[in-house]
Structure formats: C-alpha cells, structure tokens
Amino acid sequence: MIDTDAVVIGAGPVGLFQLFQLGLLGIKAEIIDVLPEAGGQCVALYPDKPIYDIPGIAVCTGRELAQQLLTQAQPFMPTDRFGAPARNLHLGHLVTELTARSEGGFELRTDKGLQLRCRVIFVAAGAGAFMPRGLNLPVLDTASNVHYHLEAPLLSPPPWADQHVVISGGGDEALSAVLALAEQPDPNQRPAKLTLLHRRDQFQADPTLDARVRIMQTSGQVTLVVGMPTGAEVSDGHLDSLTVLGADGQTQSLELDHLLIRQGLSPKLGPLTQWGMALDRKQVAVSASSFESSIAGIYAVGDINTYPGKKRLLLCGFHEATLAAHHAAASLNPDAPQHLLYTTTSPLLHQRLGLI
Amino acid sequence: MIDTDAVVIGAGPVGLFQLFQLGLLGIKAEIIDVLPEAGGQCVALYPDKPIYDIPGIAVCTGRELAQQLLTQAQPFMPTDRFGAPARNLHLGHLVTELTARSEGGFELRTDKGLQLRCRVIFVAAGAGAFMPRGLNLPVLDTASNVHYHLEAPLLSPPPWADQHVVISGGGDEALSAVLALAEQPDPNQRPAKLTLLHRRDQFQADPTLDARVRIMQTSGQVTLVVGMPTGAEVSDGHLDSLTVLGADGQTQSLELDHLLIRQGLSPKLGPLTQWGMALDRKQVAVSASSFESSIAGIYAVGDINTYPGKKRLLLCGFHEATLAAHHAAASLNPDAPQHLLYTTTSPLLHQRLGLI
Numbered sequence: 078m079i080d081t082d083a084v085v086i087g088a089g090p091v092g093l094f095q096l097f098q099l100g101l102l103g104i105k106a107e108i109i110d111v112l113p114e115a116g117g118q119c120v121a122l123y124p125d126k127p128i129y130d131i132p133g134i135a136v137c138t139g140r141e142l143a144q145q146l147l148t149q150a151q152p153f154m155p156t157d158r159f160g161a162p163a164r165n166l167h168l169g170h171l172v173t174e175l176t177a178r179s180e181g182g183f184e185l186r187t188d189k190g191l192q193l194r195c196r197v198i199f200v201a202a203g204a205g206a207f208m209p210r211g212l213n214l215p216v217l218d219t220a221s222n223v224h225y226h227l228e229a230p231l232l233s234p235p236p237w238a239d240q241h242v243v244i245s246g247g248g249d250e251a252l253s254a255v256l257a258l259a260e261q262p263d264p265n266q267r268p269a270k271l272t273l274l275h276r277r278d279q280f281q282a283d284p285t286l287d288a289r290v291r292i293m294q295t296s297g298q299v300t301l302v303v304g305m306p307t308g309a310e311v312s313d314g315h316l317d318s319l320t321v322l323g324a325d326g327q328t329q330s331l332e333l334d335h336l337l338i339r340q341g342l343s344p345k346l347g348p349l350t351q352w353g354m355a356l357d358r359k360q361v362a363v364s365a366s367s368f369e370s371s372i373a374g375i376y377a378v379g380d381i382n383t384y385p386g387k388k389r390l391l392l393c394g395f396h397e398a399t400l401a402a403h404h405a406a407a408s409l410n411p412d413a414p415q416h417l418l419y420t421t422t423s424p425l426l427h428q429r430l431g432l433i
Numbered sequence: 434m435i436d437t438d439a440v441v442i443g444a445g446p447v448g449l450f451q452l453f454q455l456g457l458l459g460i461k462a463e464i465i466d467v468l469p470e471a472g473g474q475c476v477a478l479y480p481d482k483p484i485y486d487i488p489g490i491a492v493c494t495g496r497e498l499a500q501q502l503l504t505q506a507q508p509f510m511p512t513d514r515f516g517a518p519a520r521n522l523h524l525g526h527l528v529t530e531l532t533a534r535s536e537g538g539f540e541l542r543t544d545k546g547l548q549l550r551c552r553v554i555f556v557a558a559g560a561g562a563f564m565p566r567g568l569n570l571p572v573l574d575t576a577s578n579v580h581y582h583l584e585a586p587l588l589s590p591p592p593w594a595d596q597h598v599v600i601s602g603g604g605d606e607a608l609s610a611v612l613a614l615a616e617q618p619d620p621n622q623r624p625a626k627l628t629l630l631h632r633r634d635q636f637q638a639d640p641t642l643d644a645r646v647r648i649m650q651t652s653g654q655v656t657l658v659v660g661m662p663t664g665a666e667v668s669d670g671h672l673d674s675l676t677v678l679g680a681d682g683q684t685q686s687l688e689l690d691h692l693l694i695r696q697g698l699s700p701k702l703g704p705l706t707q708w709g710m711a712l713d714r715k716q717v718a719v720s721a722s723s724f725e726s727s728i729a730g731i732y733a734v735g736d737i738n739t740y741p742g743k744k745r746l747l748l749c750g751f752h753e754a755t756l757a758a759h760h761a762a763a764s765l766n767p768d769a770p771q772h773l774l775y776t777t778t779s780p781l782l783h784q785r786l787g788l789i
Contacts, residue, residue, distance in 0.1 A: 094488050101486065129776035129786055130457065131489050132450050132751040133498050135505040139777075142489050149491040365721045366742030386722030386756050388773055395488040396752030400742050417744055420485035421495075430485055 081105050081165075082409065084185055084195045086172050086349070089117020091379030091394035092201035093146040096165075098402035099199075100153030101418075101426055104409065107193055109185075111171045111206040116143030121207055121342055132392055142391075152431045167191060171206055175352045183374065197405045200354075200361060200370070200377040201398065204344035211338060212245060214309050220316035223336045240334035242268040243319070245306070247275035251339035252286040259298050271299045272331065274321065278303050302331060346381075357383050367404035368397045374408070376401040437461050437521075438765065440541055440551045442528050442705070445473020447735030447750035448557035449502040452521075454758035455555075456509030457774075457782055460765065463549055465523045465541075467562040472499030477563055477698055488748055498747075508787045523547055527562055531708045539730065553761045556710075556717060556726070556733040557754065560700035568601060568694060570665050576672035579692045596690035598624040599675070601662070603631035607695035608642040615654050627655045628687065630677065634659050658687060702737075713739050723760035724753045730764070732757040 083099055085092045088110035099106045114120055119128075119139035127136050137145070147154075154163035162168075170187035175198070177183055182196040209225040217223045237258070244254050251273065261267050273290070278301065280287050293299045307328065308320035318332045346359060355362045355371035360383035363369060368376050368384075378401050379394035387393070407415050420426050427433045441451045444466035455462045470476055475484075475495030483492050493501070503510075510519035518524075526543035531554075533539055538552040565581040573579045593614070600610050607629065617623050629646070634657065636643050649655045663684065664676035674688045702715060711718045711727035716739035719726050724740075726733050734757050735750035743749070763771050776782050783789045 090488075097486075123777055126777045129505075129782070130453075132446075132748070133487050133493070133501040133505070134489055135501065137489070145489040145491065149485075149489070366740065384722065386760065388756060388759055390755060390773070392488070392748075392755060393752050396749050399746060399748060400744060403744055404742065417746070421479055421482045426485070 079107055079191070079193045081107050081193065081195050083107075083197045083199060083405065084109065084183075084193050085199045085201055087117065087201035087203055087379070087381075088112075088115040088166065088168070089201060089203050089379070090119055090142060090146050090391050091203070091398055092117070092199070093143070093150045094395050095199045095201050095378060095398040095402065096153050097146075097150040098399050099405075100150070101420070101429060102402055102406040103429060104197075104402070104406060106153070106199075107165045107167065107195070109167045109170050109172055109187065109191075109193075111169065111208070113169050115147055115166065115168065116140065117203050118207075119143045128391075130390065130392065152429065171208075171347065173348045175349075177372075181374075196374065196409060198375045199398070199401060199405075200349060200375065200381055201379045201394070202346075202349065203380045205346040205381070206344065207342040208345050208347075209338060210340040210343045212306050212340070214306060216309050216311050217316060217336070217338075219314055220309075220311050220336075221314050222316050222334065223338065225338050237268045237335050238266045239269045241270040241272065241332065242335045242337060243272045243274055243302075243331060243333040244337045244339055245274045246339035246341070247273075247277070247280045247282065248339075248341055249282045249286060250341060251275070252280060252282045252290045254337055254339050255290055255293070255299055256286070259293060268335075272302055272333070273299055274302045274304070274306070274319070274331065276303070276305055277324070302329075304329070306331075360387075363397075366400065368401040369404060374405075376405065435463055435547070435549045437463050437549065437551050439463075439553045439555060439761065440465065440539075440549050441555045441557055442466075443473065443557035443559055443735070443737075444468075444471040444522060444524070445557060445559050445735070446475055446498060446502050446747050447559070447754055448473070448555070449499070449506045450751050451555045451557050451734060451754040451758065452509055453502075453506040454755050455761075456506070457776070457785060458758055458762040459785060460553075460758070460762060462509070462555075463521045463523065463551070465526050465528055465543065465547075465549075467525065467527045467564070469525050471503055471522065471524065472496065473559055474563075475499045484747075486746065486748065508785065527703065529704045531705075533728075537730075552730065552765060554731045555754070555757060555761075556705060556731065556737055557735045557750070558702075558705065559736045561702040561737070562700065563698040564701050564703075565694060566696040566699045568662050568696070570662060572665050572667050573672065573692070573694075575670060576665075576667050576692075577670050578672050578690065579694065581694050593624045593691050594622045595625045597626040597628065597688065598691045598693060599628045599630055599658075599687060599689040600693045600695055601630045602695035602697070603629075603633070603636045603638065604695075604697055605638045605642060606697060607631070608636060608638045608646045610693055610695050611646055611649070611655055612642070615649060624691075628658055628689070629655055630658045630660070630662070630675070630687070632659070632661050633680070658685075660685070716743075719753075722756065724757040725760060730761075732761065 082104045083106040085095045085108040088108050096108050120143050124140040170189050173188050174186040185193045304321035304323040306319045307322045310317045318330045321331050322328050361370050361377035363377050363382045365384040370377050378397040380389045418426050438460045439462040441448045441464040444464050452464050476499045480496035526545050529544050530542040541549045660677035660679040662675045663678045666673045674686045677687050678684050717726050717733035719733050719738045721740040724732050734753040736745045774782050
C-alpha cells in the first residue's frame, strides 16, 4: 500500500503537467497509466505528427511534446538511481477500484494489484484508458495463446518457432509485427507459418511497411487471409481455430497455434464511470474554476472533463491541471498562505525544482 | 481608419497568443502595444530571467518565450517584405478612446492618432500599460528638454554635446544611459557634464554596471547628486533647474540643459478603466467560460482579468485567449459550424498556418 497526498490517473501530457504543478505546490503524487509508456495519445496515436498550437512551441511532434513534459516533471519523479524508472510512475496499470475512506481521502486499486491511499485524485485520463481493440469474440478472453500488444515484449523469449502464428489487423502495428516475426535474425526462431488476417485486401499503414509486407506476400513468406472472424474454437484454454467469413460469403476454418491481435487501441472510460462522479455525455462534469468533479477531492482535467465553454485542447488541459492543483493545495492545507509564487523569482519553487 | 474583425490590446505573451488563436479561427486582427517592442513584461521586465512553468518548456527566459510566441504568430502577422515590421502590429501606441458604434462593433483611437474599427476587442493588457515612472512634478510635462525612455533612441542625433545632462534613476536603465552617453565613440558628442541624480548613494543595478559607474564617479566623468527633486523651474517650455532635497535636509538647485528620466516602468490601467467594463479590485471581471467582460464583444485575457479561481500565470492566459477566441468566432459567425479543428490533422488550419 502506497500512502501519498495525490494520485494522478493518466500519464499523458496533461497528467504529466498535473504532476509538475502538484510538485511546485509541495504536494506528493503518484501517477498511473494503462499504457506501457508515458505520453498518452501523443505517443500512442500520433508520435510523429506535428502539433502547432502549444503556446511558445511553434511546432513539435507528439513524442517531442511528451518528452519535454517528462523532462519538466523530472524534479517530481524521483528515481532510485540515474536512469532508473521513476518510483512514482506506474505504467501498465488500469485503475479498477476506488473507495472513499470513512476518515476522508480515497483508496485505489489497479488490475495488477497495486494499492494506493491518497487524499485527492486527479483524473487526467483523456479519452479514457487506451485498451487494445479486440475481435468481438468474448471466448478469446479465456485462451492463453491469444496475445494483445500491451503484453510482454513480442520477441523475448520467442514462443512461436515451428508454430503457425496468425496476426490480426491491417495497420502499422499489425504489419510491423509481421515483419518483426518474419525477419528475426535466427531463422530457427521464425514461425513455421505466418498468416495476416485482415477484413479487406488493403492496408491502412505506412507505405514502406505496406510495400515490404506485399513483397513477403508475393514470395509466400506470409499468407493474407481476407475476412471477418465470426467464431472460434477454444478447448482447455487453447484457441484451436477461427471461423473466418470471406467477402464472397464463404466461411473457412483457420487453424493456428498463436493469435496476435494487433488492431490498434481504443479508448474506454472503463471503471471510472462507476465511481459516482456526475457525467455529462460520457465526460466528467467539473466546476470551471476548480475542475473538481461532483465528488469533493476528485478532480478531472484534460479531455475527460466537460464544463461550459470546454475545448478539448492540450493547452486548456494544462490550465485546468494548474487551477485544480491550486484548489487542492488550498483544501489540503487550509491554513497555509495561498499567495501565488512565480518560478521566475521564488526561492521556495527553485528549491522544489532542485535548482538550489 | 483601419477596418478589421478584431483588435488585441497588448502584445505581451498572451496578446501574441491571442492573435495566433484568432488567426487559426480565420479572424483578422490588429495588435497594439504601448511599449516599443512586442513581448510585454517578459521583454520589458525580465528578459533574462528563467521561467520554468510554461507547459512543455522546461526552462526559457522571458525574451526567449516572447520570441517563440512571435515566431508562432508569424503566419498571422503579414509583412510588406521579408524582415519588415508586421502590418498589423502597432507599437508605441496607447489606446486612449473606445466608442461603441450604434451599428455594432467598436471604434478605437490611440494617443498617436491611429483609428481602428472592429467587431470584437481582446484586452490582453497585463498589469496595464507600462509607462515610464516620473518624478511626481507635473510641471515637467510641459518641458521639451525632459526625456522619457520610451522616446526616440538616445543617441541619434545626439542633442547634448556641450550640454549638462542630468540622468535620474539608480537602476540598470539609468546606469546604462550614463555609460552610453559618457562612452560615445566621438568625444565631441559626449555631454560636457554628466550628473546622475538618485535618492540615495546606492544603486539597484547589475553589479558590472554598478562598478563601471562607480569608476566613472571616482574619475570625475560623472557626478552623483543624492536627493529627491522637490521642485522645478520651467520657463518658456524649458526646464532650467531642479530643486533637490538632500538626505541632510538641505536643498540645492541643480541647473541643467537636459533631464533624462530613467526610473523604470510602472504599469497603469489607464484609459480602459473608463470604458464601462465591470471591474473587481482593478481587474476586469470576466466570465470563466468565455472570458467576455460585462460589455458584450470585449474580452479580457491574462493578468488583467479576474474570475473565480483566477491565477495570474501565463499558461492560464493562453487558455483564456483560446476560449475567448472560440467564443468570439461563434458570435461573429453564428451560422458557421463550430466543431473543433486540430492543428495536427486539419488541412484548413494547415492552410491558415501557411503550411500548404
């Protein structure tokens, strides 16, 4: 059980800046994200796309922005040794349970069993927790040879030498997986058979990836099966085959040893809709001055919230995180002076930033 | 008379970002500032001080931030030729008059006689218009040989060869002026006599400047007079002498040919307090969702406004400018679709940014 002042749910740009602002105000915080990397959508969805409307940054990519925000938050992300992951950053965790404590504050639990106790919560979950898109076949959830991309790394150890591996999807992610498996340096570790399963004979991927996979298809290194999976045979927790409906209306049975689902990410609001916060069209309704939700002590900032005039822009999320941090600071320390300090001049802020 | 959609009053960081956001929304705007340079306080008060809390910029100086914001706003600051000043940037102008037009919209007039007609106004005037601090002797206003630092450049043409020049002040600005005059390359253009007038025998300036002026004082190149000016003799629009009260209680008469007032800048809300906008403790009271003042069509953003939860931080001003721009766009074009476009993906925004 981690005991802290604040928990930030979501390590996207707004969550990272929330951590920074809490740090400036002397509030200890932990930060949690379901993705394997900090940066949220900026890294998961548009790492290489240019952004032009961050104030003072004429242009940067999603990944560059995330990196800058991580650098800025570093003073408040303590590590055990140089280069080690931050102790208060918990990646690959989905917050599943929230309980209000009778003595005030909250307890949180993640799907991986992490438990946290805190006084205030900042939900910076963007469009929701980014979860891998599935095949809409619930029976697959029970099979141990079905792999989603948020799981352990693809290649180490390679479980698919001499096996038939089916990869489902037609985007960058699916095509990259095909190439990674087919081009493993040790030929003995390559799958015996590689099938790409996609709903049509056209990919939505980077042209270079697309061309490389087409060459492999021509040479027979990969087989393309066009169709929709409509059924699955699972026995003893093992997926034996998929039933695939082709464009011609015919079905075929696709026997396999492993299925890699690489169909992209889809945001899900997930468990937080059950916590009792008032929602307005799937957004958390907040006050436009404190960004507190209908539950005192739980704030919502960035794309997940709504209030009159709301625009889903990063720069608005930065403002919301800042005012929410100040509101929380005043409620956590009602007797402390609340006059505004500036990073340009305040020795206390310089000390917190590790500058002196 | 300039006829446009919007006028932004104040070319500090928030005013520059206001111009950028209006540009993204296709709203034509002019921008006005009383200072001789864009960048507001960032350039006038702390050009070399580090700022640590601009989201995504771990550290930058005031001048660097202003430069970045100018670069970002470039697509909406048209020039007649490469390197020429922007046609819609009006520096050295104090907006003195505002009139609501009976047919809707507003007319503005500056102290230099510039006239503008527009439909909406964005007051991004920070702490107010930065005006040079005076000596509290109104009679000086009538004298032609009293010079404030916002006037024409100090050295060209040099009006003070063979003259007694008195410089008033004890900060960087005053000491820099002493050095600039005493060290002119052409000895014939240096003043015959140079006096520094300051209220005490101690400066509040950069240590290097301080040391250099002290050396000049020792060598007799500059005379320090310690005291407070309590009176002035002005005849025919010419200041002949100042009466100076010393720390010893004695007064002396200081005859002079020119007086340079270099006592720093002081923000004054100035004429805009007379325009009828509701004020709350010298701030313009605005809605927290639109940042519109009590006068429809006049918005106030950045340090000059107030609303519940307000923090006087640049990043909050950027958010306010953005929501104000969107609110104004909806009111100017009520029939246009108001769905949010992203600079990362929108071809229309790319076109407005001059990228395609």
